Amino acid sequence: MAANGLIDAALRTWEQGVGRATKLFGRLDEQALEREIAPGKNRLIYLYGHLIAVSDAMIAQLRLGERLHPEYDDLFLKAADRTVALPPAAELKVAWDKVHETLRVEMAKLTAEEWTERHAVVSEEDFAKEPHRNRFTLLLGRSGHLAYHLGQAVLVK
């Protein structure tokens, strides 16, 4: 069935991005995470937390269960870098692993039909008019978001 192959492709693409980011951020210590992606731009530690917050939100947005770290939204989505105190790197690494493991396990359970169901950011009324606002589109969008910031993170020497 073609649909299963398409979903497999999307999950592989997502996992590939997660794997690259796990490797890139995982080998950096607290000091290395203080570096900026470019002069005056976000620090790596902020980018790391930002990616965790966005992935964590996916758990709810894909309607896979309760989020693990809703408290990160204030730090990494609503606040800009250098405006609030951030958690230590060790805490972020644990959160990174747990969030992405949860997504991996739960996303693997979705059927092709379920992938084309609405995501939680869109209302049922709006989804009836715009059926492309489904779980699958959200996954592809978040894969792109991850790649976007990976492209920035690799600029740090």
Place this chain on the structure above:
Amino acid sequence: MAANGLIDAALRTWEQGVGRATKLFGRLDEQALEREIAPGKNRLIYLYGHLIAVSDAMIAQLRLGERLHPEYDDLFLKAADRTVALPPAAELKVAWDKVHETLRVEMAKLTAEEWTERHAVVSEEDFAKEPHRNRFTLLLGRSGHLAYHLGQAVLVK
């Protein structure tokens, strides 16, 4: 049929990235394209050509027809920035539009089954063992590649 919804999602994600890049690069003149994404890193003009070369290669990799600009590979894939003379921005803008219009038209013709067929970078023998190396995976990978470099291009003030 679920498969069509999944393909629609992937094409929308691709077109969204192309649209963002069209807007970002399209409004820059020759001088603005000389700026670097970060100190000592690639100039925007190189990134622009690099994205055209990668998209142009997709025409052949997705087995949609003949490439339009194979000559860009030497300039934007094999050569690093600042090592060879690059075409003027006006030429790149024409190439950008033609390449992405070709992809848009040709990709729209593919059926779900055709999306799960092998792409041209993998041999038939290898594809038999690794069926995930299909057209769809290539499209998702290239969408990620585009997002990766968009994340860099936006760092330029």
